[in-house]
Amino acid sequence: MDRCLNNRENAKALAARIAKDAGVDLQDCYQCGKCSGGCPMAGDMDLMPRQIIQYMRLGLMGDVLRSKSIWLCAACHTCVDRCPHDINLPGLIEGARMEAKRRGMIGVKEVDKFTDIFLENVKMFGKNQEVVLEGLYNVTTGHLMQDMVNVPHMLKHKIVGPELNTTKQAAEVKELMLRAQAAENERKRGEQ
Amino acid sequence: MQFSYYPGCSMDTTGITYKLSIEYICSKIGLVLHEIPDWNCCGATAAHSKNKMLALALPARNLAQAEEEGLDLDVAVPCASCYSRMKHTVVAARQDENMRRKLEEIIGMPYKAKADVLNFLEIFSRPEMKRACQEKMYRTLKGMKVACYYGCLTSRPVEVTGASSTENPMEMDEIVALTGAEPVEWDFKTECCGASHQVDAPKAARPLIERIIRNAKANKAQAIITACPLCNLNLDMREGEINKAKGTRYDLPVYQFTELLAVCMGAGAKDIGIHKHFFPAFDLLNEYLRKAGD
Amino acid sequence: MSSIIEELQSTVKKLLEDGTVGYVIGWGATRFPDRTTPVFITRPEDAHKLVWNHYCVNGTAKYALDDRYPEKKIGIIIRGCDSRAVNRMIQDNQLKRENLYLIGIPCDGKENPVCEGCQHKNPLVYDVLIGTPVEEKINPDRFKEVAEFEKLSQDEKYEYWAKQYDKCIHCYACRNVCPACNCKECYADQYRVGWQGKQNNRNSNQVYGLTRAFHVGDRCIECGECERVCPMGLPIMRQTKKMLKDINDLFGDYECGLNDSRPHVLGEFDLQDRDEFM
């Protein structure tokens, strides 16, 4: 890959758009690393949160969009809370993740799958069904045995059961979700 | 005292002990919760990682329903994640009139963003609530050392939650102290437990739980106290797993703060589902109740 | 309405009887049903001469400037706009609050076009309030007229104003009625320094118009008295509002004469002010 830093206008424009949406001035960051130092998920990240900003500043968006880090962020907001410049890093990551998803660049498949199933679930029932969620997730990702050890306890103590608790007007929620999607698309277009 | 009430999807399942203990306390102190009639999922982490408008619209439908009922009450939300999402919506609608109108359009009903969203720590921190609880408590957990775990979403981002402190909050400590239990000073009150990634990125997220339990233990706590069904499930369910996988010997039951209150008001183990905990939770409570009884 | 008048009259009567105030400035009837006139009530038995109706258009506050050192308090019946005038004159050190007894009266708009855009119908300060407060509404079109006018070309703007100032007769009614015009001696009267020509011609009037706009624009309370009294119907507010609009755009939200208004927008600065003169 060509690592030359010149002529990265398109990537920089993308970075600028994501930054603007998150209300961030990328030049605020002086790379102190307090974000990465406090990030609970940093242990498994391939790009440190601090590095994400530097990569974006230089227009190395490919590295950001391909990274696992943007999928692993738990949105706990510890970074921005301690950041001396109040940089909304979770906002940047969220923007990068949506962009990556749009381009089919999924750094951590399981995370993407889980959110998709979660939302499908909501679309179908209005509420989220933990049994359905976990079941579908295990089946689609192939992690068949994950968390199965806890099932007997849950069944025994009726923590979960076969009956579904749904929103009565689930169809209303479904329509809401469709309208929200349209509004989101419009919002995105407005930004570009 | 009355509130509109948004239980959230896990209150009937994995949050059952939270639900039972809240119901028990309500019955004792006359707190009335009006459940929002046909509520839907708040969208949790999933919605806002995919679609900003959806993340605001799903809670808006619930809040609009609460308004539609005309009770003019603030909305009580037990789950920290639901609380965070709902509060995001309220803040966004209040800050930006266009956004509020847009949300009305999406949910197809009027939404004025009048009601506040409160979590149960905020509710129980009110002096009159504390007084009411204290009046009804006749048992004590005197001497039991507990670590109050607040989690991330009740405190951050502070522009949304308005939390008094994002590193060392004291609200739960003060409430729990009413039971006679002794909250310890420790350092992981608001560190993330990784709940949102425990299913889809377990390898990365498990250590988050362990370091919370480790710090609580290192600071001499005997139990961890939470105020969220997700945090609670996460710590409670995974503690045994961690012990098994890593050969550690953590022995901290994980209670909801409402469970401690309820127990001191006289609730039996069955009443509030102490036996439903993944990590054995009965013995410790029993020991301290006994001690105090002697 | 009638009960408010009764309340007003009895309040004033009592204030005069117990000697709280020396006199009260308010509105009185004239021989025309659709006209009122400012009146000075000095005796309790005259309190019944006060009226309160749709035609109470005159500003009451500025009259107090003619009696800056009263022996007893001056009672003034004030609407929202009058209360802003009082606030402004206190900020300008022209009146002392302790010399005034303010009889507030919520106003739902008078026979005056400026009232339509009013954002402060209720008095902001008062010692006693007659009646009950009315609902305030934000005027989103506060600077609409100015913004529209800004769109014209420079020549169109100039021609417009030139025509207006051709009408001006240099009568100074706008100055005399304006609560922000409170100099001891107006610059325009200082012939020795020669700020301003005495002639009544277009140029002299233009200079007067612009200078006045700059002198009061940063302290204009938007009461519209200048336009109301102008015998030639000049749109005087359009100049001062331009100043206000620019102050809002450049130096942050600003409305004059409120209880917490910044007193000197041009007597303060912010290091972060926009810099166009680099």
Next chain:
Amino acid sequence: MSRIGVFVCHCGTNIAGTVDVARVAEAMKAEPGVVFATDYKYMCSEPGQQMVKDMIKEHKLDRIVICSCTPRMHENTFRKMLKDTDVNPYMLEIANIREQCSWVHTDKEKATEKAIALARMAVAKVGRDFPLFTSTIPIHKKALVIGGGIAGIQAALDIADAGYQVTLLEREPSIGGRMVMLDKTFPTLDCSACISTPKMVEVSAHPNIELRTSCELEDVSGYVGNFEVTIRQKARYVNHDICTGCGLCETKCPTKVISEFNQGMSERRAIYKSFAQAVPAKPVIDPDHCRKLQEGKCGVCQAVCPLKAINFEDKDTTFTDTYGAIIVSTGYQLIQWQDLYPEYGGGRFKDVISGLQFERLVNASGPTEGHILRPSDQTEPKDVVIVKCVGSRDPKKGKSYCSRACCMYAAKHAHQILEKIPDSNVYVFYMDVRTPGKGYEEFYDRTRKDGANYIRGRVAKIYKEGGRLICRGEDSLLGRQVTVEADLVILETAMVPADGIGEVVHKLGIAMDADGWVQEAHPKLRPVETQTAGVYLAGTCQGPKDIPDTVAQASAAAAKVCGLFSKSEMETSPMTSKVDQSKCCGCGHCEVCCPYKAITLVEIDDREGPKKIRRTVASVNSGLCQGCGCCAAACRTGAIDLLGFTNDQILREVDALCQ
């Protein structure tokens, strides 16, 4: 009618080469009021000046216009010349036809026209000149230095050595400030107390220095050369005229109080001397903790004092003196990090200490006699973490500026630990290492070679597990999280202005920047002056700096004071603002924009019709006014005007230009 004389200078060919000077002179003869006009080769030369003087006599001139070089060059020359004549030196205007005409234009015709216009403007202006008179103000040759840290001490000594009287004001019971608390100074590792205490003693012994401890500034009025200063002497409850400082009282006092000097790590008594080498070396009673003063019981000190120096009836007193100049050297304090950084424990961990606390720990006269022992259990720490930029470079939680000295003292602390505890490990978390000073980079090099581990990253969290402190941060050079277990953590915290600086600044009428530091008159050219003439500043009250810079600035401020004191009186410019009180309505718009607080609103007696009234008007203190004229442009009435540049004059100039 005025009698104006116009003199047009050739300046050799400098002007005459491009401007037809004869034509300019000729044109001026037609101007109203001009009775004489001529040109001459060099107006500034001796014969040129003599000619002006002669013509004044001959033509009874009362106003002079000189068309020559820039007024910045010879305005003063010609004013001086007029002193010997009947014409007031301020009845003079200069038309700049060299720098702004002949030198910048080539077309002789056009340049001449412009020169005529410029001359006409000057004639118009001079016609409205009126006589102004300079006044001289005597300079009271006594200086006040506010703050007795190293900056104040140095400044006081320098002024006193030059032979002038100085009062050194200190609010604490002893002078010495922060420097005397430090152990060693970087980069030379001199013993800080060894180099500062002799200076303290010198201050107390100097015949020209009046030392005033436990004193605060109460009120200041007046202006350069003549400041009337009221000083509050706080009650000490010990008569220092009698007390010999034997210290018996201290040993008998039953009340123990946390020691401020040792940064909370040891105790003192309620009657105390801040530290062993305190100057004056006499105790005071801390009224907030004294049992006698609080509860009326005890009084042991009074009983044991062999000289009966204790006086529980002591009261605050004030006294007033006149000073010619004032130096502000109020210093700094460290930021209250505990309230700002809950992620560093917010003060809950005893072993997370500030750099100043460490200075006391490592100091031989400190609470541990120089053994580095951690506060919680008095054991020797083996693993020490140093965190830089706590409160500095943090716009959200602390201050956005760099505190300048911390990089160096962090290196010094690392060095001291490694030296005193041979098997120790030191980790320094840093964002940048800034070493711009003589020998500084070399010192940093040496510290690294001593074995200090520098980790580039800001610590995100400090927490406690099993009695050890765990510091978690990112090593941004590795790009991964690191944790370091530590026995002791030293936070190198930000410098902030000393408490109470706002009051001092307000009383002196000087300015403060957004962070509360005292504002210098010009950052580059007038770094030790303030906007108020006669008030200077020294040391960290102006911004964070290290000891060498502080001392240098103190000496610079002292030099400024000595320069001022070298004259017995000073002339003031008469070109100040003046209020026509008959026009002034007292609105105060001039007052708010005056940068020198020279304008105040006063009440005057007046009449309104038959009534006697008290009316508010503006009033200018011409000693403070510097003549900028900002007030004159703010005045709508034109009641306040700037002498020498009146509204009338400028309007005439404008009119003349357009003729």
Next chain:
Amino acid sequence: MSVKRDENWEPQILAFCCNWCTYTGADLAGLNRMKYPENVRVVRVPCSSRVNPQFILRAFQKGCDGVLVCGCHPGDCHYATGNYFTRRRFMLMQRLLEYNGIDPKRFQARWISGSEAAKFRDTVTRVSQEIKELGPNKKFQEEWYSEGGAGNE
């Protein structure tokens, strides 16, 4: 109101310059023998904050085609804060004049320090050029309307 375009027409430009920065800068331009149009005349004032907005009106009234107000850069004012007031006053004044039909190019304010001789030269040259392109100012001028002609006081 048509005026015939005189090819040799030169605008009248008035520049208020603060004594400490811009006036010094203008002197320096002279010292360095820089060249700029003759139509710029400088009025010396102690500080840009001395300039009363009414002076500007007066200049237009008396026939100036353009007015400049120049002072020290913000933060460098000899009197510490004067130019911050200048900035506020003249930002408003410029807009008010534009609103009354005067091209903002005809009234400008600039910060020029004592060392910026070249900036002084460039500024007045450019302003002069701009105003030349705009042509003579006909607005707000006394002589166009007064019956007795100019100088009728």
